[in-house]
Amino acid sequence: MPPIHETQRVAVIADSQNLYHTAHSTYSRNIDYTALLDAAVADRELVRAIAYVIRADSPSEEDFFEALRDIGFETKIKDIKTFADGSKKANWDLGMCLDAVTLAPKIDTFVLFSGDGDFARLCTHLRHEGVRTEVFGFGSSTAEELIEAADSFVDMDENEEQYLL
Template sequence: MNKPAKDPFTFDPREKIALFIDGANLYGTAKTLGFDIDYRRLLEEFKSHGYLLRAYYYTALIEDQEYSSIRPLIDWLDYNGYKVVTKPVKEFVDHAGRRKIKGNMDIELVVDAMEQIEHVDHFVLFSGDGDFRPLVEAIQRRGRKVSVVSTLVTQPPMVSDDLRRQADHFIELANLSNKIGRDPGERAARAAERQDRYQRDPEPSDL
């Protein structure tokens, strides 16, 4: 049902669109593909394909760190068109005595998606996690469309086969790199700039 197409977008311009971004999953997928996400360009790209109602970004945070590299990004997203949903990671010790960190945001994403079911025509899920297949199925039962954004070109693929098959459309992230990406060579300089700006101004206007 969902073969990767040359044109990555299958949207009716009259559709109300909502983006649901699994932050850690998207970061890992883009990094594997060799580019960084430019979140300003991502927002503008999807605005050009329909009425973008809302863009959610989900991530867990380690709260006791004096400086978190992701904090400037979170603040920028919060002031530039994204609804940011965070929660503190939980630390625990497994049966072998190893320290583990848990920061799953699946429940928060599922609840927000179902709360928007009456207002959104086309849900865009940025994740390859197969745990979201029941959510996609539930949204479809309510007569809405779902596109999944991940990648098949890595070895192994970063998207669950069950999730890809369930989605109405599959968007290959590699095909979006020239639309929503930037060269990872910029990362270190921009990270240093963001950290400095964050320390001087808690409400950054650019990323």
């Protein structure tokens, strides 16, 4: 596993929906994105931090998006789609993967905030390209294949007071 050093260029990608749902279903609390970003960057050079969010017409969501920007995240917002049968869908997985692969030549370390096993292949690919991959997620709901695919995994369940508001 490649070591951590202060000259590393870091990109952070946050799967906000994944974190939100886990934090609320497990702890009934919100994520402390400031603490999470600080822990992820760890005195290295932050190249870019992107939070992928879904607009679902909730009254407080614009305040949340603004708070993310104030912390230092670029926000990418997708509107939730409602289908004729009443089902709803919004998914950033492909966009997150494309952005990560595009950023790879400009960074040394990729940090993912998610527990979604769909990102295991992305981590494997980035590692093959020489990029260190670090995952922050709630161990109780993080896919085993994602943990195994990353160079390191931070289990947010082990220190929820640090990562939750």
